[in-house]
Structure formats: structure tokens, C-alpha cells
Amino acid sequence: MLIEQDKMENLADAMVAAEVKGRSPWVDARKRFFNNKAAVAGLIVLICVGLFAFLGGYFAKFSNDEIDFMVIGQVAQLGGPSISSGHYFGTDDLGRDMFARVVQGTQISLMVGVVGAAIAVIAGTLYGATAGYVGGRIDNIMMRIVDILMAIPYMFVLILLLVIFGRSISMLFIGIGLLSWLEMSRIVRGQTLTLKNKEFIEAAQATGVSSFKIITRHIVPNLLGVVAVYATLLVPLMILTESFISFLGLGVQEPLTSWGALISEGAGTMQYGTLWQLVFPLFFFVITLFGFYFVGDGLRDALDPKDR
Amino acid sequence: MSHPLLKVENLRVSFHIKSEGDMPWTKPRELHAVGGVDFELKQGETLGIVGESGCGKSTLARALIRMVPGSGKVVWMGGDNLLDVSKSKMMNYRSEIQMVFQDPLASLNPRMTVGQIIAEPLRTHQPNLSNAQVKERVKKMMQQVSLLPNQINRYPHEFSGGQCQRIGIARALIVEPKLIICDEPVSALDVSIQAQVINLLMELQRKMGLSLIFIAHDLSVVKHISNRVMVLYLGKVMEVADRNDLYENPRHPYTQALISAVPIPDPEIERNKEIILIDGDLPSPLAPPSGCVFRTRCPKAQPICATTPPTLDPQSDQETHLVACHFA
Numbered sequence: 001m002l003i004e005q006d007k008m009e010n011l012a013d014a015m016v017a018a019e020v021k022g023r024s025p026w027v028d029a030r031k032r033f034f035n036n037k038a039a040v041a042g043l044i045v046l047i048c049v050g051l052f053a054f055l056g057g058y059f060a061k062f063s064n065d066e067i068d069f070m071v072i073g074q075v076a077q078l079g080g081p082s083i084s085s086g087h088y089f090g091t092d093d094l095g096r097d098m099f100a101r102v103v104q105g106t107q108i109s110l111m112v113g114v115v116g117a118a119i120a121v122i123a124g125t126l127y128g129a130t131a132g133y134v135g136g137r138i139d140n141i142m143m144r145i146v147d148i149l150m151a152i153p154y155m156f157v158l159i160l161l162l163v164i165f166g167r168s169i170s171m172l173f174i175g176i177g178l179l180s181w182l183e184m185s186r187i188v189r190g191q192t193l194t195l196k197n198k199e200f201i202e203a204a205q206a207t208g209v210s211s212f213k214i215i216t217r218h219i220v221p222n223l224l225g226v227v228a229v230y231a232t233l234l235v236p237l238m239i240l241t242e243s244f245i246s247f248l249g250l251g252v253q254e255p256l257t258s259w260g261a262l263i264s265e266g267a268g269t270m271q272y273g274t275l276w277q278l279v280f281p282l283f284f285f286v287i288t289l290f291g292f293y294f295v296g297d298g299l300r301d302a303l304d305p306k307d308r
Numbered sequence: 309m310s311h312p313l314l315k316v317e318n319l320r321v322s323f324h325i326k327s328e329g330d331m332p333w334t335k336p337r338e339l340h341a342v343g344g345v346d347f348e349l350k351q352g353e354t355l356g357i358v359g360e361s362g363c364g365k366s367t368l369a370r371a372l373i374r375m376v377p378g379s380g381k382v383v384w385m386g387g388d389n390l391l392d393v394s395k396s397k398m399m400n401y402r403s404e405i406q407m408v409f410q411d412p413l414a415s416l417n418p419r420m421t422v423g424q425i426i427a428e429p430l431r432t433h434q435p436n437l438s439n440a441q442v443k444e445r446v447k448k449m450m451q452q453v454s455l456l457p458n459q460i461n462r463y464p465h466e467f468s469g470g471q472c473q474r475i476g477i478a479r480a481l482i483v484e485p486k487l488i489i490c491d492e493p494v495s496a497l498d499v500s501i502q503a504q505v506i507n508l509l510m511e512l513q514r515k516m517g518l519s520l521i522f523i524a525h526d527l528s529v530v531k532h533i534s535n536r537v538m539v540l541y542l543g544k545v546m547e548v549a550d551r552n553d554l555y556e557n558p559r560h561p562y563t564q565a566l567i568s569a570v571p572i573p574d575p576e577i578e579r580n581k582e583i584i585l586i587d588g589d590l591p592s593p594l595a596p597p598s599g600c601v602f603r604t605r606c607p608k609a610q611p612i613c614a615t616t617p618p619t620l621d622p623q624s625d626q627e628t629h630l631v632a633c634h635f636a
Binding site: 023203 | 422
């Protein structure tokens with residue numbers, strides 16, 4: 001006999017008995033994402049930057065507000081990057097260790113980016129999904145509010161907020177968070193409108209599933225792809241906004257610092273031959289932005305519903 | 309005498325249409341999608357609803373379960389009128405009436421496993437069942453619609469169209485309803501799969517004593533599954549009759565035309581049969597013709613048709629055969 005009957009029957013039994021684990025759309029997407037080299041490179045860069053932000057402090061020989069009196073006054077000659085002096089990235093104009101300051105700046109900038117994006121994701125998704133699902137007059141009112149808020153020049157509002165209530169990190173968070181969810185809510189609403197008329201939503205309504213459960217169980221999980229893509233693209237936007245504000249001198253306050261503030265200081269002194277003060281923060285700034293954009297791109301390709 | 313499962317009287321659905329650029333005080337135009345439909349459905353019976361696209365078949369089905377607002381009476385087992393019971397009371401009826409949809413894949417949430425999808429009505433209507441009980445019932449249900457129960461953790465995109473439709477049927481049946489409304493359940497499937505799904509539906513109907521409302525535009529499919537057939541045109545009933553009666557002896561000119569258009573799988577007969585052609589398109593439901601809605605395309609139209617709408621009357625020689633035509 002060509003095929004052994006017993007073995008085949010055993011195989012058939014085993015196939016029927018064991019519960020097959022399905023491949024969810026998420027698993028598929030993850031596979032596509034990891035096949036995308038640029039996206040994986042971006043992810044690795046981001047992980048490295050993250051590690052640098054969290055662990056970099058342990059390697060610094062100086063703290064971020066400690067002034068090295070040996071180099072003060074002769075920063076251009078003595079304050080350059082060197083392993084032996086312990087200033088791996090050199091010092092800034094006041095003789096503070098650039099390495100420690102870049103670590104600190106990375107922490108603050110990443111935090112602003114992630115928290116800003118998180119506020120956008122949570123507020124924007126809930127607001128947009130509600131407006132889109134409920135529809136009708138409520139949708140109209142909710143989206144007109146968003147239109148009005150978007151019509152206000154946000155940088156102006158942000159600067160006013162910081163000037164009136166004082167420059168502090170929490171004010172910066174509030175300001176950026178207040179503005180970031182607007183765009184998100186529009187995108188989510190649009191997606192919800194297309195989802196709302198799908199038959200599986202109708203099926204849920206016909207069985208009598210409550211509106212809240214339909215939003216959380218059927219609509220939000222199907223939105224997550226778009227939201228994830230948009231959120232990764234939002235983080236660099238938040239970082240840029242914060243950097244711009246800090247570059248103007250309105251962002252975080254000394255001794256705290258951020259990429260924008262560091263770049264601003266470095267740019268101010270670059271003509272005196274202390275280029276390292278600009279190059280190191282700029283380097284981290286640029287690779288992080290690239291990393292986020294590549295990851296966002298990869299996510300978009302991986303989660304694109306047209307591929308499914 | 310026992311009450312019919314469902315008795316529908318004068319069911320109307322109208323939508324308000326506001327066109328772009330209307331002033332806020334302009335009165336919105338009314339679109340009568342369903343204009344006064346009456347029918348009865350007995351326990352275990354299948355009612356087929358046929359008609360061309362846009363004649364209100366799906367709207368009628370959705371109005372029965374209050375997915376679109378309708379007026380009139382939908383009496384459930386001689387008791388409540390489904391159109392004006394309270395929301396919480398309607399919840400009880402929702403488990404008695406389930407629906408199967410047209411597009412098999414679109415009616416399943418792509419982010420949920422088959423098990424979760426089938427269990428959803430059960431979890432909604434019997435929230436105190438334990439997870440193990442739910443899983444067991446889902447597996448049993450999957451077996452009944454001939455799906456392998458070990459595929460409970462798979463996702464909809466891993467199934468074929470016919471399998472997806474069976475998942476949809478399993479979801480409808482899990483709460484043991486009395487009535488299933490099938491909204492063109494087979495028009496998105498190819499012919500061999502259609503037969504599979506229809507035979508499954510009929511078998512389950514026999515086993516569980518279900519009633520079906522079966523909407524389709526394929527007349528041979530309807531003929532196969534239905535006990536009674538209702539022909540709709542522009543939201544109005546043209547003819548209702550028992551299946552054989554309707555197919556062998558159609559009285560309404562519209563039904564006659566529809567039935568003459570069904571292809572017969574015998575080239576000899578097919579070549580020689582007379583096909584009644586109907587000119588023109590379905591008139592806009594925003595401005596339906598006066599009198600009989602079919603008169604604009606009817607080969608028998610007379611002046612009386614424009615003035616008096618015909619009533620749906622039983623035929624003199626046959627009580628169960630109802631026709632809305634002046635000349636039937």
C-alpha cells in the first residue's frame with residue numbers, strides 16, 4: 001500500500017481534535033512589518049535611542065547641571081569631545097557635560113512626543129469614534145467644534161499659554177495635548193463612517209448589542225491600524241513642535257533641557273568653533289525623526305487593509 | 309386557533325430626503341420605501357420576497373426588527389406590536405428574530421475569531437453563561453452548520469465565502485430564534501455554494517422548526533426554498549401566493565413578466581417560450597406613479613389604473629392567492 005492507512009487516520013484524527021490557532025490580522029501585519037527592512041532598521045534605531053535615554057545617565061561622569069571649572073572660558077580648546085576628560089560629547093558654553101545634557105534632552109523630548117501622541121490617540125479616537133458612530137446633529141456639532149479649534153493658529157495659542165501661565169513642562173504637555181487630538185479625531189471619524197455601514201455592525205445592532213459595546217468591540221479594534229500608523233507619525237510631529245517652542249526659548253526651563261533647546265544653544269555658538277554642541281543633539285534628533293517616520297511607513301504598509 | 313408567528317399590517321417605511329442646497333425651512337421630501345405591506349407568516353413556514361433592486365425588500369426586512377423606523381403593525385405571535393414595544397422589551401424579541409446578511413465576509417468582524425463572532429448574540433442575550441458553556445454551545449453550533457469545531461480560533465479571512473456564510477448562519481441560530489430573516493443570503497456566492505447554503509438552511513429549518521423570511525432576486529432559488537412567495541414592486545405588494553400556484557399560474561402582469569424571464573435549462577423550451585418584456589426603468593420612489601404603481605410599464609394599463617390604486621384581493625377561485633391588479 002502506498003499510504004499507510006493507520007497513520008493517515010491518526011493524522012486526520014489529530015487534525016480534528018486539536019484546536020487550530022488562527023492567524024489574526026495582527027499576526028499577518030507583524031509578519032509584513034518585519035519583512036520591511038527600512039521599518040525594522042527604524043525600529044532598531046528607536047530602541048537604541050530609547051536605551052540611550054534611559055541608561056545613558058549611568059555612563060555619564062558628570063551630572064547635567066554640574067559645571068566643569070577646568071574648561072570654563074576655554075571651551076573651544078579644552079571642551080571638545082574626548083574619552084579621557086570624561087566629556088564624551090564635549091561640554092557646552094558654560095562647561096556643562098554635553099553627554100549628560102543630551103541624555104536629559106532625549107528623555108524630555110521623547111516624553112513630550114509620546115505623551116502628546118498618547119493624548120491625541122485616546123482623546124481623538126474616542127471623540128472621533130463617538131461623533132462618527134452617533135452621526136446626525138451630534139456629529140455635526142462635535143465636528144464643527146473641532147473645525148473652530150483648528151482654525152485658531154495653534155502656535156500662537158501655545159506661545160500665549162506658555163507666556164501667561166509660565167514656562168513649565170506640564171504647561172507644555174497641556175498645550176500640545178490640547179491641540180494634537182484635533183486632526184486625529186477627524187481621521188478617526190472618517191474611518192468610523194466607513195465602518196459604520198459595514199454589515200457586521202448592522203449584525204451587531206440587529207442582535208441588540210449596546211452602542212457602547214459596538215464602539216469598543218467592533219469599531220475601535222478596526223480603527224487601531226489607522227490609529228497606530230497615525231500615532232507613530234504624530235510622535236515626531238510633537239517632538240518638532242516642542243523643539244520649535246524650545247528653540248524660541250519658551251519651552252522647558254533650565255536646568256532641564258530638550259533637543260530643541262540644545263540645538264538652539266549649539267546653533268548660537270557654532271561660529272566659535274564648538275560645532276559638537278550642535279552636532280550631537282542634532283544627530284539624535286534627526287535619527288529619531290527618521291526612525292519614527294520609517295516605522296510609521298512600515299506600519300502603514302503592514303496594516304493597509306487593501307492587502308488583507 | 310393558534311396565532312401566526314408574524315402578522316404584518318400596513319407596514320410603511322418612509323425616509324426624509326433633504327437635498328443639497330435646501331434651505332433649513334424647506335420641507336424635506338418623503339420617500340416611501342415601503343408603502344403599506346400586509347402579510348402573515350406561520351410557524352415553520354418560509355416566505356420568499358422577490359422584486360427588482362430598489363423595490364424595498366431589504367428595507368422591509370430591516371423595518372421588521374426596527375433597524376429602520378417604520379409605522380404600522382408587526383404583531384409577534386398574536387401579542388405585542390414590535391414597532392411600538394419599549395426598547396428593553398424589544399431586546400427579548402431580538403433573540404427570537406435573527407438576521408443573515410448578503411455579503412458573507414463583510415458581515416463578520418475581521419478582528420474577531422469565529423468563536424467570538426458566533427458567541428456574540430449568546431453573550432448579549434444570556435450574559436450569565438460561563439465561558440466554558442458558551443464555548444461548548446458555539447462548538448455544537450459549528451458542527452450543525454458543518455464547520456469543523458476545531459477552527460473556533462480562526463479568523464474570517466481564513467474561510468471561503470460559503471464557509472463565512474455558514475458562520476453567519478451559526479451566529480443567527482445560536483440563540484435558538486423562531487424567525488430568521490435572510491437578506492439575499494446567497495446572491496454573493498457562486499451557484500454550487502448557493503445550493504449548499506440553501507440546503508443547509510432548509511435542513512436546519514426542518515430540525516429546529518424555524519420560520520424564514522427569504523429575500524432574493526433569484527426566482528429559482530426562491531422557488532426552491534419558499535412555501536409562499538410575495539412579489540414586491542416599488543414598495544407595494546403585487547402578488548402573494550403559494551409557491552406552486554404563483555410559479556404555475558401568475559396572475560399579475562409584473563409577476564408574469566418576472567417568471568417568463570427565468571431561464572429554463574432546456575434549449576428547446578427556452579427557444580420557443582414567450583418572454584414578456586417590460587419597458588423602461590423602475591420609477592423614482594420619490595415620485596411614484598398615481599394609482600397603480602406598475603401602470604407606467606404595464607402592458608395591460610388602462611385609464612382606470614392611473615386613477616384608482618388596486619387593492620390586494622384574494623382571487624375568486626383561490627382564497628390564498630392575492631393579487632393587486634384591476635384585471636386579474
